Amino acid sequence: MAQLADYLAPDELQKISNLEVLARVVVEGFISGLHRSPHKGLSVEFAQHRQYVQGDEIRRLDWKVYAKTDRLYVREYEEETNLRCTLLLDLSGSMAYGGEKAVAKHQYALRLAAALSYLLLIKQRDSVGLVTFDTAIRRYIPPRSSTRHLRILLNELSAAEPGGETDLGRVLHDLVPRLHRRGLIVLLSDCLGDVKALTSALAHFRSAHHEVLVFHILDRDEVDFPFREWTRFESLEQADAFRMIDPAQFREAYLANLKRFQEELVAGCRKHRVDLVPMLTDQPYAEALAHYLTRRLSRRK
Numbered sequence: 001m002a003q004l005a006d007y008l009a010p011d012e013l014q015k016i017s018n019l020e021v022l023a024r025v026v027v028e029g030f031i032s033g034l035h036r037s038p039h040k041g042l043s044v045e046f047a048q049h050r051q052y053v054q055g056d057e058i059r060r061l062d063w064k065v066y067a068k069t070d071r072l073y074v075r076e077y078e079e080e081t082n083l084r085c086t087l088l089l090d091l092s093g094s095m096a097y098g099g100e101k102a103v104a105k106h107q108y109a110l111r112l113a114a115a116l117s118y119l120l121l122i123k124q125r126d127s128v129g130l131v132t133f134d135t136a137i138r139r140y141i142p143p144r145s146s147t148r149h150l151r152i153l154l155n156e157l158s159a160a161e162p163g164g165e166t167d168l169g170r171v172l173h174d175l176v177p178r179l180h181r182r183g184l185i186v187l188l189s190d191c192l193g194d195v196k197a198l199t200s201a202l203a204h205f206r207s208a209h210h211e212v213l214v215f216h217i218l219d220r221d222e223v224d225f226p227f228r229e230w231t232r233f234e235s236l237e238q239a240d241a242f243r244m245i246d247p248a249q250f251r252e253a254y255l256a257n258l259k260r261f262q263e264e265l266v267a268g269c270r271k272h273r274v275d276l277v278p279m280l281t282d283q284p285y286a287e288a289l290a291h292y293l294t295r296r297l298s299r300r301k
Helices: 010-016 063-069 105-123 149-159 168-178 195-207 220-224 247-271 285-300
Strands: 044-051 073-079 084-090 127-133 137-144 184-189 211-218 231-234 242-245 275-280
Touching: 063 073, 084 105, 084 137, 084 168, 105 127, 105 149, 105 184, 105 211, 105 285, 127 149, 127 168, 137 149, 137 168, 168 195, 195 211, 195 247, 211 220, 242 247, 247 275, 275 285
Parallel strands: 084 127, 084 184, 184 211, 211 275
Antiparallel strands: 044 073, 127 137, 231 242
16 A cells, blocks of 8 residues: 655655645636636535534435434535646656666656645645556546545556556547546656647647646756767667667767757747746755745746
8 A cells, every 4th residue: 555655755745745736727616725716606525424413504414324324414525626636647668767866757757746646635635636648548547635535646656657658649639538627737757759749739738728737857867968888778668679879979969859859848838838847857856846836836926
């Protein structure tokens, strides 16, 4: 059984515990705290039964339970918050890469997902869902706001292993119709692939009135290309595919392609008003997340 401590050390938890994730778009549901909603009225989700005490509203009595137990119980409900967040976790093979000085990208993404789930569910009582995918959607857990939902998310994260190829653009396009209510979409990925297809899919989410946030996770090796001697490069998405190369001959071209890729990604996200947050796995994720959320809050103010 997965535990929050499997992902968040006490000092890391402290760094993020007082931060708030603020939605910058109008989302559906009940007006609660700092978020805005286009609707009025109360939306609730059943939480539990408790024994009737004098003063409770009669209309909240559960007569079916009374018929079975001959005791009076009332139904308690949990307010559905206005913010519905869906975490999209990339589990393609490339996310398995990890240099000598950092955790693998997918482990970094898992910890970010756990931290965000804690912030939203426990600290803000918002709804959180999870989608894991590679070439297709592996698992879709719809957003829920109950505290026990955190255990479900953590168990799913603990079982998540990267592998296989991916087509980010197609998978995300296919996902849009399944998310019926507007909310916050958080993509955790290295975004490696066709940038135009990816930004087109992100634009699809935006056209459906979702707010979109992308945590772009890379290893320091992928950014600096520090290799100097002949090196065996193995594909993490295609079995038995590898190439021996002299890094000196490829470094300049690789860095030029990386720069072009990053510029296209930044331009595409800016065009479609998508928050793009570059993250390197040798940077403590709690510090990186705290820095981003603090900056996000200051922009809000």
